[in-house]
Amino acid sequence: MDCAELARITVEQWAPTWLASKSALKNRTEGSYESLWRTVVKPRWGSVRLDRITYGEVVNWVAELNAKGMSPSRVSQALLSLKQILDLAVLDGRLARNVAKPVKPPRPRPSKPRFLTHDQVEALAEECGAHGDQYRLFVLVAAYCGLRWGEMRALRFRHLDLIRARIDVAEAVPERSKTVDTPKNHKQRTVPIPRFLVDELMVYTAGLSSTALVFPNSGGGMLDNTNFRRNVFSPAVRALGLEPFTPHDLRHTTASLAVSAGANVKAVQRLLGHASAAMTLDIYASLFDDDLDDVAHRLDVAHKRVRGSYSRDHLGTGTTDSVPLRQATSR
Numbered sequence: 001m002d003c004a005e006l007a008r009i010t011v012e013q014w015a016p017t018w019l020a021s022k023s024a025l026k027n028r029t030e031g032s033y034e035s036l037w038r039t040v041v042k043p044r045w046g047s048v049r050l051d052r053i054t055y056g057e058v059v060n061w062v063a064e065l066n067a068k069g070m071s072p073s074r075v076s077q078a079l080l081s082l083k084q085i086l087d088l089a090v091l092d093g094r095l096a097r098n099v100a101k102p103v104k105p106p107r108p109r110p111s112k113p114r115f116l117t118h119d120q121v122e123a124l125a126e127e128c129g130a131h132g133d134q135y136r137l138f139v140l141v142a143a144y145c146g147l148r149w150g151e152m153r154a155l156r157f158r159h160l161d162l163i164r165a166r167i168d169v170a171e172a173v174p175e176r177s178k179t180v181d182t183p184k185n186h187k188q189r190t191v192p193i194p195r196f197l198v199d200e201l202m203v204y205t206a207g208l209s210s211t212a213l214v215f216p217n218s219g220g221g222m223l224d225n226t227n228f229r230r231n232v233f234s235p236a237v238r239a240l241g242l243e244p245f246t247p248h249d250l251r252h253t254t255a256s257l258a259v260s261a262g263a264n265v266k267a268v269q270r271l272l273g274h275a276s277a278a279m280t281l282d283i284y285a286s287l288f289d290d291d292l293d294d295v296a297h298r299l300d301v302a303h304k305r306v307r308g309s310y311s312r313d314h315l316g317t318g319t320t321d322s323v324p325l326r327q328a329t330s331r
Helices: 011-020 027-045 055-067 072-091 118-129 133-145 149-154 195-204 225-239 249-260 265-272 277-308 325-330
Strands: 166-169 189-192
Touching (some): 011 072, 055 072, 118 225, 189 265, 249 265, 249 277
Antiparallel strands (some): 166 189
């Protein structure tokens, strides 16, 4: 069967092979691809034959998604999915080339992370605590230890080492899932707990079994993001005038509070479990602006110290082998 015949199947007929290639990914990632296919890619391309897709049609599709108000990140992910589907068809000998490959995704809209001060964290924790002490401590742990949502809801008493003041971040349960998984990027880590929080957790967790959830919902089950935000978190945020602020912004707050306490970029990277320090800087570069001011101050102090003992003799003035500064610079 030649390439032309192999390409006469529809995108919907070929998509299961592409989805099968995602089976080794984490459950949440695999589910995201399936959702993109079902809700965004399939409605437009499902009934179209592989060999009937054109570059211009893909460009127009991206423009239509943008016009509908879909976020740039989701448009980019949908475009990536289509590109991967066609890439796989090329590898399988069904297409000679991927016409979608040159199509550019939309530019992401820049958004700045939101942070709370120590006082605001305390106020938010107290406001959420009106619905149960677990919610008060949830806010404090999320703000001072930097765990992701899935890591917080999966946290069990056995993951706490209150003698060493450490949390073993070894498990995560993504939203809309009850399957225990590893943390993002499969990177387990150990994070420190501030002493004031250790003391509170010791009282709060007294009598818990090793498998007990540290932050259950009001019924004792695993937290649900939608319910938690609707019933507890968002009303507290509104009451304090902190809108817009989300549970994930508590993780951003960890970075801000850590940097203000003197943490360097490598320490923040390890605390948050980022893949690299470069990623940490991409997200939180503005937090390190004071470091630049400190560098400038140190350079100023060093310069004044040297100028105090400055002598023209250091430049070799009057000797035949001295090099004028302008000449040396131009070489």
